Amino acid sequence: MLSWQGLEFAWNASAGDSPALRFADLDVAQGAQLLLRGPSGSGKSTLLALIAGLLTPKAGRVVVAGTDVGALPRGQRDAWRG
Numbered sequence: 341m342l343s344w345q346g347l348e349f350a351w352n353a354s355a356g357d358s359p360a361l362r363f364a365d366l367d368v369a370q371g372a373q374l375l376l377r378g379p380s381g382s383g384k385s386t387l388l389a390l391i392a393g394l395l396t397p398k399a400g401r402v403v404v405a406g407t408d409v410g411a412l413p414r415g416q417r418d419a420w421r422g
Contacts, residue, residue, distance in 0.1 A: 342368040342391065346400030349386055360398055361386055393417035 347363040361383040368374050376384045389395040390402055393409040402409045412420060 341370050341406070342366075342374070342402075342404050344390075344400060344402045347387075347390065347397055347402060348399040349383075349390060349395060350398050363387060363400075393421055 343366060344363060345365045347365075348360045350360040363383065366374075376387065378384055386395065390397055391404060391409070393402075393412065397410050401411070407420060409417065409420070
């Protein structure tokens with residue numbers, strides 16, 4: 341299962357001048373398929389990095405198989421990803 345709610349990310353959040361990417365809430369059931377499609381720069385790779393725990397969301401949460409990825413400390417995210 342994969343889901344995210346209220347998910348936002350900004351590349352330069354501390355500067356405050358970068359617009360946030362906002363992703364519509366989504367729930368993907370176990371065994372279902374999801375297609376990410378969009379023009380260059382629309383946030384596809386950023387979303388994948390958030391799901392993998394490589395990036396930390398500015399707001400919201402990503403849950404993969406019952407684990408809130410963004411809530412894990414960096415070291416635990418690395419171990420979870422491995």
